[in-house]
Amino acid sequence: MSSLKAGKVGELEDGAMTSISTKQGDFLLARVGKNYYAADNRCPHMKGKLAQGTLEGTVVTCPLHGSQFDLKDGKVVRWLRGTGVLSRIGKALKSPKNLKTYRVQVKDDQLLIEL
Ligand code: FES
Numbered sequence: 178m179s180s181l182k183a184g185k186v187g188e189l190e191d192g193a194m195t196s197i198s199t200k201q202g203d204f205l206l207a208r209v210g211k212n213y214y215a216a217d218n219r220c221p222h223m224k225g226k227l228a229q230g231t232l233e234g235t236v237v238t239c240p241l242h243g244s245q246f247d248l249k250d251g252k253v254v255r256w257l258r259g260t261g262v263l264s265r266i267g268k269a270l271k272s273p274k275n276l277k278t279y280r281v282q283v284k285d286d287q288l289l290i291e292l
Pocket of ligand 1: 220221222223224225239240241242243244257
C-alpha cells in the first residue's frame with residue numbers, strides 16, 4: 178500500500194476542504210474537528226469537483242447536481258438534488274454510486290492518504 182503526503186496537521190481549517198492533484202489522481206481532503214477525511218475529488222455522477230462543493234459535518238455536496246456523500250464511508254446520502262422530471266430522468270439514467278474514500282493517517286504532524 179502506498180501513501181500520499183497531504184500537508185501538515187492544522188494547515189486546513191476546521192470544516193474546510195481542499196483538492197490535491199497528483200499523478201495518482203485527484204483527491205479531496207477535508208477536516209472536521211480533529212478528524213481528516215480523504216476521497217476521490219471527482220463525483221461518481223459526472224465528475225464534478227467535490228472540493229468546490231460544500232461541506233456540512235462529514236457530508237459533502239457536489240457543486241454540479243447536488244449529490245451528497247458521507248466522507249466517513251463514501252455512502253450516498255442523496256443522489257442528485259430535486260424531485261422534478263429532470264431529476265427523475267437523471268436518476269433513471271445513472272444509478273447511485275458511492276464515493277471512494279481513503280484512510281488518512283497522521284505521522285509526526287504529516288497527513289498521509291493511504292492509497
Ligand atoms: S456531477 Fe456530482 S451530482 Fe452530478
